[in-house]
Structures are given as C-alpha cells and as structure tokens.
Amino acid sequence: MDSFDNHKGIVTPLDRSNVDTDQIIPAEYLKRVERTGFGPFLFNDWRKLPNGKPDPDFVLNQSFYDIGTILVARRNFGSGSSREHAVWALMNHGFKAIVASSFAEIFHKNSFENGLVPVILPDEHISTILDRAAAQPGYQLFIDLNNCEVSDDHGLHVPFVLHQDPSTHDFRRNTLLNGLDSIGLTLQQETKIDAYEKNVRHD
Amino acid sequence: MAGKTMFNKIWDSHIVDDPEGEPTLLYVDLHLVHEVTSPQAFEGLRLANRKVRRPDLTIATVDHNVPTTDRDKPIDDPISKQQVDTLAENVEEFDITFYGVHSPEQGIVHVIGPQQGYTQPGKIIVCGDSHTATHGAFGAMAIPLGTSQVEHVLATQCLLQEKPKTMEIRINGELPNGVSAKDVILGIIGKIGVDGGTGYAIEYTGDVIKNLPMEGRMTICNMSIEAGARVGMVAPDETTFEWLKGRPQVPQGDDFEQITKEWALLASDSDAEYDKVVEIDATELEPYITWGTNPGQVLSVKDSIPDPESFDNAEEKESAERALEYMALEPETPLVEIEVDRVFIGSCTNSRITDLRDAAEIIKGYKVSPKVNAMVVPGSTLVKWQAEKEGLDQIFIDSGFEWREAGCSMCLGMNPDILEPHERCASTSNRNFEGRQGKDGRTHLVSPQMAAAAAIEGHFVDVRDWKLNN
Ligand code: SF4
Numbered sequence: 001m002d003s004f005d006n007h008k009g010i011v012t013p014l015d016r017s018n019v020d021t022d023q024i025i026p027a028e029y030l031k032r033v034e035r036t037g038f039g040p041f042l043f044n045d046w047r048k049l050p051n052g053k054p055d056p057d058f059v060l061n062q063s064f065y066d067i068g069t070i071l072v073a074r075r076n077f078g079s080g081s082s083r084e085h086a087v088w089a090l091m092n093h094g095f096k097a098i099v100a101s102s103f104a105e106i107f108h109k110n111s112f113e114n115g116l117v118p119v120i121l122p123d124e125h126i127s128t129i130l131d132r133a134a135a136q137p138g139y140q141l142f143i144d145l146n147n148c149e150v151s152d153d154h155g156l157h158v159p160f161v162l163h164q165d166p167s168t169h170d171f172r173r174n175t176l177l178n179g180l181d182s183i184g185l186t187l188q189q190e191t192k193i194d195a196y197e198k199n200v201r202h203d
Numbered sequence: 204m205a206g207k208t209m210f211n212k213i214w215d216s217h218i219v220d221d222p223e224g225e226p227t228l229l230y231v232d233l234h235l236v237h238e239v240t241s242p243q244a245f246e247g248l249r250l251a252n253r254k255v256r257r258p259d260l261t262i263a264t265v266d267h268n269v270p271t272t273d274r275d276k277p278i279d280d281p282i283s284k285q286q287v288d289t290l291a292e293n294v295e296e297f298d299i300t301f302y303g304v305h306s307p308e309q310g311i312v313h314v315i316g317p318q319q320g321y322t323q324p325g326k327i328i329v330c331g332d333s334h335t336a337t338h339g340a341f342g343a344m345a346i347p348l349g350t351s352q353v354e355h356v357l358a359t360q361c362l363l364q365e366k367p368k369t370m371e372i373r374i375n376g377e378l379p380n381g382v383s384a385k386d387v388i389l390g391i392i393g394k395i396g397v398d399g400g401t402g403y404a405i406e407y408t409g410d411v412i413k414n415l416p417m418e419g420r421m422t423i424c425n426m427s428i429e430a431g432a433r434v435g436m437v438a439p440d441e442t443t444f445e446w447l448k449g450r451p452q453v454p455q456g457d458d459f460e461q462i463t464k465e466w467a468l469l470a471s472d473s474d475a476e477y478d479k480v481v482e483i484d485a486t487e488l489e490p491y492i493t494w495g496t497n498p499g500q501v502l503s504v505k506d507s508i509p510d511p512e513s514f515d516n517a518e519e520k521e522s523a524e525r526a527l528e529y530m531a532l533e534p535e536t537p538l539v540e541i542e543v544d545r546v547f548i549g550s551c552t553n554s555r556i557t558d559l560r561d562a563a564e565i566i567k568g569y570k571v572s573p574k575v576n577a578m579v580v581p582g583s584t585l586v587k588w589q590a591e592k593e594g595l596d597q598i599f600i601d602s603g604f605e606w607r608e609a610g611c612s613m614c615l616g617m618n619p620d621i622l623e624p625h626e627r628c629a630s631t632s633n634r635n636f637e638g639r640q641g642k643d644g645r646t647h648l649v650s651p652q653m654a655a656a657a658a659i660e661g662h663f664v665d666v667r668d669w670k671l672n673n
Binding site for chain 2: 018074102187
C-alpha cells in the first residue's frame with residue numbers, strides 16, 4: 001500500500017448522494033481475479049447513453065474533470081455491495097481521495113485497507129467545493145493528512161475527520177500516512193491469538 | 204450497572220486484543236467464502252507466503268456467477284468460469300471445505316450457512332458479502348467484509364473492528380394479514396432511511412420478531428445493510444433451537460441440550476440499554492413497493508408515485524427526479540397501475556422454503572399473465588429439493604413460472620439471468636439500484652406474495668385483497 005502525506009489535486013465534482021457501489025463498478029465487471037484493470041469500467045453505466053455512446057454530461061467524460069484525483073460527492077458515498085472492486089476502480093482510475101459528507105461503512109473500511117483517503121466534511125463545505133469545482137474546471141483542493149485539513153486557493157481552510165469514531169481516528173490516520181499492512185500488524189499479536197484459541201475456545 | 208446487550212456479550216467474549224486508541228481485534232468463529240470477493244485475497248496470501256490459519260473454520264461455495272440452467276454444461280462466460288474455477292483451485296490449495304456447483308449443499312452463501320447448521324448463536328461470522336447480517340437472525344454477530352479483510356481473516360482468523368453503537372428496533376403488536384417479514388424491513392428502511400443504521404449494530408425485538416419463523420427473521424436481518432447497518436441480529440429462542448436441531452453441523456443429543464442452555468443466555472438482559480431505540484407499530488405496516496432507485500424510496504401498495512416537488516429537502520427532490528426518470532414513472536401514478544415485464548422470486552432475502560410456499564399459495568390455480576416472464580430461483584439445491592418434495596415446483600410450472608437451479612441469479616446480474624434494458628421487474632431481492640439486475644433494467648422490491656400476485660395480474664396488486672384459488 002502506498003503512503004499518503006499530503007496531496008494537491010484537481011476536483012471531480014459528483015453532485016449526488018447515496019452513490020452506490022453498483023454504480024461505481026457494475027456487477028458485470030467484477031469477474032476479474034486481479035486487483036487491477038477495473039479503471040476503464042468506473043461508473044460504466046453512468047458514462048454511457050442508452051445508445052452506448054459516451055454521455056457528454058457525465059463528469060468523467062469531460063476531459064478537464066476526468067483528470068481529477070479528488071472525487072467529491074454528498075452523503076452515504078459507497079452504499080450497497082461490499083465489493084472492494086469499487087475502491088480498486090476508483091484508484092485504478094487515478095483517484096487518491098474521496099471527499100463526502102458521510103461514507104457507507106463497508107466502503108469506508110475498504111478505502112482504509114487500500115490507502116484511498118476518505119475525507120469527511122460537513123455538508124456546507126461539500127456544497128462550497130462542488131460549486132467552486134462546477135464554476136471553474138481545474139479547481140484544486142489541498143489535502144493535508146498530517147493535520148487533517150482541507151484547503152483551496154480561494155480561502156477555504158477547514159478541518160476534516162477520517163473516521164466518525166474519535167477514539168480510533170489517529171490510528172486510522174497513521175495507517176494511511178504510513179501505508180501499514182494490517183495483516184502484518186495482526187500477525188505480530190500471534191501469541192495473543194494462540195492464547196485465545198487455547199484458553200477461550202479450548203481448540 | 205445496567206445489563207448487557209446481546210451484541211456486547213458476543214463482542215466481549217471474542218476480544219483477542221483491545222489496545223487503547225485502536226480498533227479491537229476480534230476472533231472469528233466462521234468465515235464463509237464465495238467466488239467473487241475471494242480471488243484477490245487468496246492471491247494476496249500466496250504473494251506474502253501466508254497460510255489460511257483455520258481452514259477448519261472456513262467454508263466456501265459458488266453462488267454469484269453460477270448458471271441456473273443446464274448445470275451439466277460448462278459455464279459459457281469464460282470470465283465467470285475463471286472465477287468459479289479459481290475458487291475451486293484455491294480451496295484445494297488451502298484445504299477448505301467447498302460446496303461446488305454439483306454439490307447438493309451448494310447454494311447462496313447466506314442460505315447454506317444456516318441450512319447446514321454452521322450458523323449458530325453466539326458466533327462471530329464473517330463473509331465478503333454485504334448481506335452477511337442474515338446470519339444474525341440466529342443470535343450471531345455476522346459482519347460483512349471487503350476483500351482485504353477477507354484476506355486478513357484468512358491469514359489471522361481475526362478481524363480489526365471499531366465498535367459500533369447499538370440500536371434496538373422494536374416491532375410491537377401483530378402483523379396484519381398479507382404483511383410479510385419483507386414488508387417489515389422495507390417499512391423500517393422507509394422510516395429510518397438508507398443510512399439510518401450507519402454506525403450501529405441493530406437488534407430487532409418485539410412480538411412480531413418473536414412470532415416470526417427463522418426464515419422471516421433472516422429476511423429482516425438480511426436487509427440491515429440497506430438501512431446502512433452492517434450488523435443486524437435477533438435473540439435466539441426456542442424457534443431458533445428447534446430450527447437448528449438435527450442440522451449437520453449442530454451438536455447432537457445431550458450436547459445439543461447443553462449448548463442450547465448456553466445459547467439461551469445470549470439474549471440481551473432485560474435492563475440492557477441501547478444507544479438508540481426505534482419503535483414500530485406493526486398494525487401500521489402494509490405491503491410495500493419500492494418506486495425509486497434506492498431501497499429507502501418505498502411506499503405502501505395503496506400509494507401513488509410521489510411528486511418530486513413534494514419533498515422539502517433539495518437533495519431528496521433531486522434524487523426523486525433522477526429516480527423517476529430512470530424508472531420511467533410519472534408522479535401521481537397509483538402503484539397498482541404499474542405493469543411489470545418480469546418477476547423474480549429468489550435471492551438471499553427471499554429464496555427459502557417458506558418464501559416459496561408463500562408465493563405458491565398465491566399463484567396456485569392461476570396462470571402467469573402472458574405479458575410477464577416469471578422465474579423462481581431457490582436459495583439452495585436442498586431448498587429446491589424440499590420444494591419439489593412438497594410439489595411446489597409443479598404449482599410454479601403449471602402457472603407458467605420457470606423453475607431454476609440455485610444461485611444469486613437475477614439479484615445482481617452476474618450470470619446470464621438479467622433484465623433487458625427498460626424491462627420492469629417485480630423482484631424479491633434486496634437492491635433496486637440503477638442497473639442492479641441488468642443495465643437500464645427497472646427493479647421494484649416486494650415480498651414473495653406481492654411478486655407472485657404481480658406475475659399473475661401483470662401489474663402490482665394489493666395482496667391483502669387477493670382471492671386464493673385453492
Ligand atoms: S443473492 Fe444477491 S444480495 Fe444475496 S449474496 Fe447473492 S448477489 Fe448478494
């Protein structure tokens with residue numbers, strides 16, 4: 001997993017709530033047995049008109065938004081299926097962070113596991129960012145993960161959280177900053193796992 | 204000190220490590236694996252030269268991709284076939300119990316876990332699938348995972364987990380006639396919203412839950428994720444024990460008597476406190492139909508399509524406009540006037556024997572409307588056989604339903620069972636997202652009874668007015 005320190009990037013505005021993982025990557029494209037190669041199918045059905053041609057109104061079909069590295073949407077981003085393919089598709093496409101007012105839980109977990117930074121901001125700031133991005137293609141955000149702050153060149157400068165649970169927020173941030181391998185970490189606790197199996201489960 | 208919730212009892216008894224400021228490390232008793240979310244996890248193990256820590260606590264099946272007809276032929280789609288074959292190779296390499304496509308125990312992962320008795324009260328059960336909460340109907344804590352976490356559990360048999368808050372949803376009173384378990388959960392989602400349960404583990408309680416058979420409890424827990432909650436559970440009781448008794452993986456004889464005593468202690472203490480309580484009056488519940496493109500866009504069968512202008516919240520208004528455009532529906536249309544092209548009875552929400560009995564009762568003696576293509580996909584091969592023993596298959600076939608082999612089928616359109624663009628479907632599954640059942644397909648979520656009646660009439664009907672023709 002790559003580590004993420006701070007990142008300045010172009011915003012891709014997706015002004016919708018409840019964006020579900022069936023939209024992010026439709027089931028038809030889940031059949032690969034690798035973690036790569038999902039990028040071309042990101043938002044496949046939203047990208048296309050019924051006649052199969054690209055829908056010029058969809059943000060990812062607009063060259064100045066398609067190159068964005070920060071996707072901004074509204075509440076409950078990533079609802080629905082547990083498919084981690086959604087996170088892979090977003091990252092394969094080039095997104096480094098998703099900014100939303102809330103995340104669905106499984107998607108949220110999957111983001112941490114892969115180093116896709118889930119930035120949670122209050123609705124009002126999401127609206128500001130979406131408006132600015134819509135008005136000026138090429139609009140950029142600066143995400144400072146060390147200090148958990150988002151800013152732009154037009155005076156926005158606000159703190160964000162990565163996790164609603166304040167007790168593990170710092171832990172989650174450090175995982176992203178250091179790109180830690182959670183399996184490796186857990187395996188360091190092997191004696192405790194052995195003890196649980198022996199003393200509690202009596203295996 | 205207040206008593207403990209069932210959730211907390213199970214949580215506390217599974218803590219392996221609980222360092223300050225970090226997620227808790229919990230021990231997993233059962234890991235269910237299927238072909239779609241596992242290949243990258245096994246590959247990860249291989250690359251890191253790691254083993255499956257407890258193959259004996261891991262079982263696998265194929266469900267999402269498998270065809271529901273002509274099982275004797277190879278799978279047509281080469282990529283589906285690769286995924287199914289990859290799982291078969293992985294279970295061989297890592298020595299995991301596997302119910303393959305020709306095994307009588309094969310079926311949707313959330314149907315076969317309980318059916319074989321792997322699902323038991325008090326266990327922590329995980330699966331790389333969002334509907335894992337189904338198993339919570341037995342008083343288990345069942346948690347859905349993404350693929351990285353699947354790999355984590357394979358390698359360590361443990362899960363890193365932030366502790367959710369607890370929510371009690373108490374459904375008081377008695378269910379009116381024609382209102383099913385599916386309607387209970389659709390009603391709940393309509394009330395609390397598609398993210399109302401985010402951050403919570405839900406426990407369903409109250410008289411309605413106590414009186415439901417296990418299948419109905421599974422239907423309700425199954426769709427917890429559609430309300431945003433990863434965990435949904437019901438306290439184990441005599442109904443649970445009776446259902447589990449004699450199943451292959453459940454202890455037998457005296458051991459069973461002993462274990463049921465332990466299971467009975469899992470129920471939340473009467474003075475346990477939840478972080479949030481939602482009360483629902485069952486007498487106000489009705490048969491529901493989703494009209495939009497998320498499960499929260501749901502109304503009673505008596506209602507009409509809402510006018511987007513009627514929502515005061517700008518976001519909801521916009522989402523209703525988008526949904527109506529996608530669904531090709533006009534405001535003010537009565538839901539019972541909506542015509543359907545397809546009917547799908549199946550999925551891990553409603554493909555168990557009682558669901559098939561309920562649907563068969565409605566259609567017996569009637570013919571499927573000539574405009575409708577209807578099919579039944581049992582949740583497992585054993586459910587299929589049971590239904591055939593009871594003659595339900597004949598009832599379906601005589602009415603004009605297709606009778607298929609077990610699998611996920613048209614719930615998500617990974618196998619050939621999909622909607623054509625713009626086809627409208629009454630479906631007993633759990634998601635009405637855009638394109639869920641096939642690109643540009645239009646899905647309305649309903650109970651098995653409502654789906655069955657819609658197949659006969661060619662449009663939605665209020666199943667409370669249905670005349671049985673037996
Ligand atoms: S039936 Fe549908 S929801 Fe259930 S496991 Fe299969 S694809 Fe998922």
